[in-house]
Amino acid sequence: MAYLELKNVSKLFGPVAAVKDFHFAVAKGAFVSLLGPSGCGKTTTLRMIAGFEMPDAGAITLDGTDITSVPPNRRGTGMVFQAYALFPNMNVRDNVAFGLEVTGHPKQEIEGRVREMLALVRLDDTAKRFPHQLSGGQQQRIALARALAIRPRVLLLDEPLSALDAVVRVALRGEIRRIQLELGITTVYVTHDQEEALSISDRVVVMNQGLIEQAGTPEEIYRQPKTRFVAAFIGTANQLNGVVVDRTQVRFGETMLRAPVPSGLKESSKVVVLVRPESIAIHAAAPTDAHNVLEGTIQTITFLGPITRLGVDIGGTRVVADMAASSRAAFTHTQHVWLSFPPDACQVMAEK
Amino acid sequence: MKQRPPVLQGLLVALFVAYMILPIIATYTFSIATKWDITLMPEGYTLEWYQTAFDHPYFSITLTNSFIVSIAAVLVGLLFIVPTTYWVHTRVPAAKPLLDLLMILPFGIPAVVLALALIRVYAFPPFARSPFLLISACVIFSMPFMYRPISNSLMAIDVHTLTESALSLGANTLQILIRVIAPNILPGILSGSLLVFATVFAEFTLANLITGASFKTFPILLVEFTRRDGRIAAALSVISFTVAWFASIAILWVSGRGRKPTEEALGAR
Structure with a gap:
C-alpha cells in the first residue's frame, strides 16, 4: 500500500x-x-x-x-x-x-x-x-x-x-x-x-x-x-552492438551470439547485447564446449583486490572480463585469449 | 613578501602610533591642566574642569539623552537590519546587490541634508523636532555600520542549510531567527551594535538640527563648552572616550561569555 x-x-x-x-x-x-x-x-x-x-x-x-x-x-x-x-x-x-x-x-x-x-x-x-x-x-x-x-x-x-x-x-x-x-x-x-x-x-x-x-x-x-x-550507470556492463538474426541469435561482427531476444525486437533490427564482466570466462586456448566465444588480445590488466579485471580488444571493441584473484591462471599483456559467456548472461535491448 | 629594513619598519609603527595616540594623550593632559599655552608641558594640574563639567545642570541630562538615543538606535537598527538581511539572503538573494547599494546611500547624504529634509517632511506632531525623529534619523545615518558586519556574518555561515534543517524540525521563522541564526551571527551583531553606538553617541549635526535645545545630547553640550573653555570641553571629550571604551569592553565581555561553553566542553574532552 x-x-x-x-x-x-x-x-x-x-x-x-x-x-x-x-x-x-x-x-x-x-x-x-x-x-x-x-x-x-x-x-x-x-x-x-x-x-x-x-x-x-x-x-x-x-x-x-x-x-x-x-x-x-x-x-x-x-x-x-x-x-x-x-x-x-x-x-x-x-x-x-x-x-x-x-x-x-x-x-x-x-x-x-x-x-x-x-x-x-x-x-x-x-x-x-x-x-x-x-x-x-x-x-x-x-x-x-x-x-x-x-x-x-x-x-x-x-x-x-x-x-x-x-x-x-x-x-x-x-x-x-x-x-x-x-x-x-x-x-x-x-x-x-x-x-x-x-x-x-x-x-x-x-x-x-x-x-x-x-x-x-x-x-x-x-x-x-x-x-x-x-x-x-549501474556497475559495469559490456555493450556489444549487433543485429537480430532470429529469436535466439544476434550477429556481432563475424560472430553469432546466442542470446534471448525479446519479442519486441524484429529481425535485422539493430540491438545492444549487455554482458556483465563477472559473467565472462577467460581462456588461454580456444574452448570447445562453450557458447558465445570471442577472440581477442589483452590490452589492460587491472588488479582490484578480490578480482582482476582484464580489458580485451575484440576486433576494435573493448570488452572487460573479471577473473577471481584466487585463479592461478596468469595472463600477460598482448596475450591472445578467448572469452566466453552463457546465453542467459546476455541481455538484448534496442540500440535507439 | 619583501621585508622592510627594521629601522624603517620601526619608524612607520612609531609614526602611526604617534598619529593615533598623541591627540588622545594631549586631550587627556589638557583636561587636567591649569594652564597650558606657551610651555611644553602644562604649568600645573587640577581636576577643576571635571568638577565644573559634573556640576553643570545639563551634564547628566545630556549624558542620559545620548545614552537613550544611542541605545535606541542600536535596538531599532537591529530590529530592522537583522530580519531584512536574513530575509534577503535566504528568500531573495537576487536582491542582495540592491540592498548593498541601499545600505551605502546614507554615506552619500550629508547629515545636514538628511536632517533638514526630515524636519521638513515630518513637520507634524508627534514627530516634529522630537527625539523620535532624532532616533529615526540616527538609525538611517548609522545603517551601513549595522548592515555590513551582519551581512558578512550571514555570508560566513550556511544560512540555507541551517534554515532548512530548522524548518524540517518544525521551527517557525521567528524561532529560526532567534534560536539559530542570531546566535551564529553574534560577532556581526555585536560589532555592528558597537559601531552604531559609538557613531550615534558622538553624533552632533543631526541632534543639533533636529532637537537642538529641546533635547540636548552630549556632543551638543561639548560644543557649547568648546566656545566657553577648551579645558572643560577636553574633560567632556575624555568622558565621551571613556563611555565608548566601556561600551567596547562590555560588548567584548558579552561575546566572550557566549564562547565560554565551547571552551568548557573542550576542557572536558
Whole structure:
C-alpha cells in the first residue's frame, strides 16, 4: 500500500525541467533510494517531499492526505543534509532536542527522547559536545538522531555520506540501514553512488534528466536493466552492438551470439547485447564446449583486490572480463585469449 | 613578501602610533591642566574642569539623552537590519546587490541634508523636532555600520542549510531567527551594535538640527563648552572616550561569555 506517493510531479527551474512527470509510490516502512548522476533531479524530488520546493504540477500525498501545499515545518518529515547542518551554537543535546522544544513538548519527554536517540546512534556520551568537536561521521549520526527525535512520518536523507571518507561511509551506511529497520521508518535516500543505493535499499529509483529510467529492487536494477542508461550507470556492463538474426541469435561482427531476444525486437533490427564482466570466462586456448566465444588480445590488466579485471580488444571493441584473484591462471599483456559467456548472461535491448 | 629594513619598519609603527595616540594623550593632559599655552608641558594640574563639567545642570541630562538615543538606535537598527538581511539572503538573494547599494546611500547624504529634509517632511506632531525623529534619523545615518558586519556574518555561515534543517524540525521563522541564526551571527551583531553606538553617541549635526535645545545630547553640550573653555570641553571629550571604551569592553565581555561553553566542553574532552 502506498504511504508516500508522488503523483505526476514536475518541477521547472526557468525553462529547464528538473523533474518531469515523476510518478512513484513508497510503501510504509520501505527504504527507497533515488539514484542518478548530478543534475538528474533526485535532490529536487527529495526537496519537494520535504516542502522546500513547490512542484509546478502534480501532487504529493502522505498517509492519504495531500501535503503538496503544506509548509515544510508542518510536514513531519525529518531531513538529514549532506553536511554542516548541525546548529554550531548548540551542543549535541540541544541539537537533538531542538525539534521537540520548538514544538512545545514537555521537558521530561524531551530529556527521555534525547537519551533514547543518542543511544540509538550509539553516541550517548557526546551530549555536552559541540558539533565542531565531533568527527564528520559522528556529526552525521547526530544529524540523524536530531531528525528522528521528532518521530517524523518520513525520513529524508540527501547524500548524507558523500562528505565522508570511504571507510566511515561504508560503516555509516550499515548503521543507517540498521536504525531504519529497527524503527521501521519510511525512508527516501538520495545518492549518486550506485553501490550505496544497491546495498541499503528495498527499492531503487534510477533517474536521468528529470525522468525515472527504472524503478525496482536492487537485484532487478542490476540484473535486468531496462535501458542502456541504467545498464551503463549501474556497475559495469559490456555493450556489444549487433543485429537480430532470429529469436535466439544476434550477429556481432563475424560472430553469432546466442542470446534471448525479446519479442519486441524484429529481425535485422539493430540491438545492444549487455554482458556483465563477472559473467565472462577467460581462456588461454580456444574452448570447445562453450557458447558465445570471442577472440581477442589483452590490452589492460587491472588488479582490484578480490578480482582482476582484464580489458580485451575484440576486433576494435573493448570488452572487460573479471577473473577471481584466487585463479592461478596468469595472463600477460598482448596475450591472445578467448572469452566466453552463457546465453542467459546476455541481455538484448534496442540500440535507439 | 619583501621585508622592510627594521629601522624603517620601526619608524612607520612609531609614526602611526604617534598619529593615533598623541591627540588622545594631549586631550587627556589638557583636561587636567591649569594652564597650558606657551610651555611644553602644562604649568600645573587640577581636576577643576571635571568638577565644573559634573556640576553643570545639563551634564547628566545630556549624558542620559545620548545614552537613550544611542541605545535606541542600536535596538531599532537591529530590529530592522537583522530580519531584512536574513530575509534577503535566504528568500531573495537576487536582491542582495540592491540592498548593498541601499545600505551605502546614507554615506552619500550629508547629515545636514538628511536632517533638514526630515524636519521638513515630518513637520507634524508627534514627530516634529522630537527625539523620535532624532532616533529615526540616527538609525538611517548609522545603517551601513549595522548592515555590513551582519551581512558578512550571514555570508560566513550556511544560512540555507541551517534554515532548512530548522524548518524540517518544525521551527517557525521567528524561532529560526532567534534560536539559530542570531546566535551564529553574534560577532556581526555585536560589532555592528558597537559601531552604531559609538557613531550615534558622538553624533552632533543631526541632534543639533533636529532637537537642538529641546533635547540636548552630549556632543551638543561639548560644543557649547568648546566656545566657553577648551579645558572643560577636553574633560567632556575624555568622558565621551571613556563611555565608548566601556561600551567596547562590555560588548567584548558579552561575546566572550557566549564562547565560554565551547571552551568548557573542550576542557572536558
